[in-house]
Amino acid sequence: MLNLLDQMPLNLLILAALTLGLAPFVPEPHIWEKLKMLASGTLAKPIDIFDLLLHAAPFILLGAKLVRMALK
Template structure:
């Protein structure tokens, strides 16, 4: 996973925080979409895309942290 190793950690953290929590008001999209998923109302393609878009940087951050732990 060379591409993951080459990503700078500050960039990944900033992306995870800002895209993961955007928009900040009234409620972050990830929180809204996860609530919809739990309630079973996450059915529109745009909502599913939104969930993936806003959670992708958080997933990359988790993968990068796991990779760093594995290496050293």
């Protein structure tokens, strides 16, 4: 698993976080809407939880890659 993370190009992960992670951009990034729902306690539907995880995945991978690079 970590070997796969090491093989992922950093610029691809940045691009994924900026596009897939933030889409749709208007009226506000979707992940921001889901994080607000999480903070207010209204994130209850399974589709909303899945949507949050889907939009958060590029940011999680980017963060893991950056931590892995820092530790090497």
